[in-house]
Amino acid sequence: MNRVVPALAAVCVLGLAATACSDASGGSTGAAPTSSVDATASLKGVKLTMWVAQNSVGEPKQAIEAFEKATGATVTTEVIPDPYESNVPTKLASGVKPDLMFWQPTGSTLPFIQPATNLLQLDNEDWVSKLGKTEQSLGQVDGHRYAAIVTSPAVLGVYYNKDAFAKAGITTMPASYDELLADGAKIKAKVPGVAPFFEVGGDKWPLQWQVQAQLTDLPQSFWDDLNKNKESWTNKVIVDAITKYKTKLLDAGLAQKNYKTATFVDQGKALMDGTAAMALNVTSLQSEIQATSDTAEMDKKLGWFPIANSSASAEYSPDQTNGVVAFKSGDTKRENAARQFMSFWLGPNYANYIKANKVVSVEPSVANPAGLPQTAIAQSKALATATGVFQVKALTAPDMHLALADMIYGKKTPKQVAQAAEDQFTQVLKARGVAGF
Template sequence: MKRVLPALVLICVTALTATACSDPTAGDGGSGADSGARVDPTARLDGVKLTMWTAQNTVNAPRQVIDAFEQATGATVDTQAIPDLYEQNVPTKLASGDKPDLMFWQPSISTLPFVQPRQNLLTLDGEPWVDKLGDTERSLGVVDGKRYAAIVTSPAMLGVYYNKDVFRKAGITEDRFPRNYAELLKLGHTVKDRTDAAAFYESGGDKWPMQWQMQVQLTDLDRQWWAGLNSNKEKWTDPVVVKAITTYKDQLLGAGLAQKNYRTGTFTGSADALWNGEAGMVLNVTSFQTQLQAKHSTAEIDRRIGWFPVSNSDATGMYSPDQTNGVVAFRTGDEKRQNAARQFLAFWLGTDYAQYIKAMKIPSVQPGVPSPDGLPGTSLAQLKALPTANGVFQAKAVVAPDTHLYLADMIYGKKTPAQVAQAIQDQFAQVAKAQGTPGF
């Protein structure tokens, strides 16, 4: 999920670029083992120590695979949690000259560039696990035609979580699920008019979930538009974008389809409200489901919560890359450790993969490896929707601006929809220019 892209990123980009330019070994990221070379995932690595950076909330995510890898190879993998905000502090540490061997990082074209992949990362084209990935997963982790990230988990799916009891009270059956965003709003009015629940729960207090209502409305923009945006020929001030923001302001919030405290609502509060039937729907990504799974059993979730996909003009889902999806390997100058990092990724996505997803209770990114039994129906519905899903703008734009911060200004009356769009465009252009994006 995309939480923060602060102005400090501009400083980090500049610092990283300067560091890379002064590095005489900077090149295509292919030093160490030849990219695509076959490695033995369980070859002995006694005495080799690798360091892996993670966010504070994902420090335990690789624990199963690390334990298995250490036992199989004799290597040691030390995880280091980087303080929040992760996306801000990682570039700062890299700019200071500190480097791990491996790191969780969002494998999108909007976020991979912040760690200067050409200078800092090993290329992973042709690794034995690449062809095993699903089509959507294989599209991630690539910048300028080169692969820099291994995809270890499926990207988050954006869709509508709904309370089944609330829908029953409102007389909403599956055949009435919305086939586009306009119908979703109409469904919201049905919930509001026929039940005591709020139609939607919006998290203005945490801000970042507010972007999703806008995102869903941008799915009709084609590849050419996004290519134009990324080359400074199209703008976030396009009437289509302003209309999406205006629709959110007037037809959802202004129409009373959100809970009364939407300005201060929280992400954790959204899960509790949906579970308790205080809200009929929550539009959010897979991390919302993670909250539910942490508190409730699969059987309990299946009885109470459902999920369906929706886009602006159809019932297609949306996928959203986040930092738990991708793992990158750094060019440290130590060939033995670089080879070991490649071996670790081959082990993760090869020898150990079925055990890893079973331990994590998550869907498989490899069609040839079945997802584990016991996943909630919401998870299975998301897995089914993934192959045809649209990417959120983090997967399409070269910079993912902080739309949620400007939307927060809007709900407090500090910005109009047009001013929100202009603020998004200003930040987008500023960061794109700092990154050296052609056209800016």
């Protein structure tokens, strides 16, 4: 799932105290002296550990098994209980470190594990130049790379039921958020019994996406100023986006009746059975549907299109399965083995890995595996011109979805949702000692 990081919970109050709350490097850089790695060199007797989340335990399986067979190394996965993004910093603060770990490769989330202090620099690895443009932009903090990008970031857009669109007479996909809402109103009027949108108040985290899609016209200068404490989450554009979501979609009856309690799993089922026409969500919804539906059924029933506030463009949102980091252990043999594992994963093994996991390629020179649903192919094409969600652009990502959940239950106004984001943003960056806060 593409849940967002609980920002405040993961910062210094969880035990990353004292020196861990600063960005000082403390010790060696862990930088690789060379970019050339023999990905299949013998590592007999070398043992590595890799931390994974409960929902990503199967993701590295093919890469691990192939690496062990090719090199003789042993890679043991350890599941960190949910919430992963909170429990990982807590465990690191206790002094325990793995050799490798899944972690969200964004500038808002990498700092939680103090990369300059804890992680190997990956600036010169042989796989960096193989990555696509968007993927190359991820995994970096303060000018250094700390994460290998093994899967493409989740893409935010609209999944739609083809039959519902046909019944509503919609043949041209909307090219702005206002057009999207207009199509929702058309579906409500012309297709009785079908909810224009399926919203997920029960799991909360997908509530943010309707707002995120509306923030795409904010210039980079806004985010630059926000990160210097010269702008605020209470900016009128953000408050207006939250207000529009509430008044023009939810209050206007464009969501299903049980939107306050419905779940992520319910969303996929409703799209496939046609009781809902649209869902604005990230790639994890596609993965959820793939678990119970084959490609042919998905292609028959579902379509996908990108949407932004004033254009037909997508957004991308990295999650923890996109990035792999390697820790400084002081054991050169294990550190080099971790580098070799990444080179193997993104090198000779990559085509096999994406085929086994049925995901799109992050390397333009490696073709997507056959049999992907058309929704996945459409998302892959949209990624090249997609813009990052606020988890990518802000120094830390507030848990806006939690405040939006309060809003749908009448506990917060749109302005109070924005203020909650501002308060948390400021508090986390103060705790991290970021200049200006």
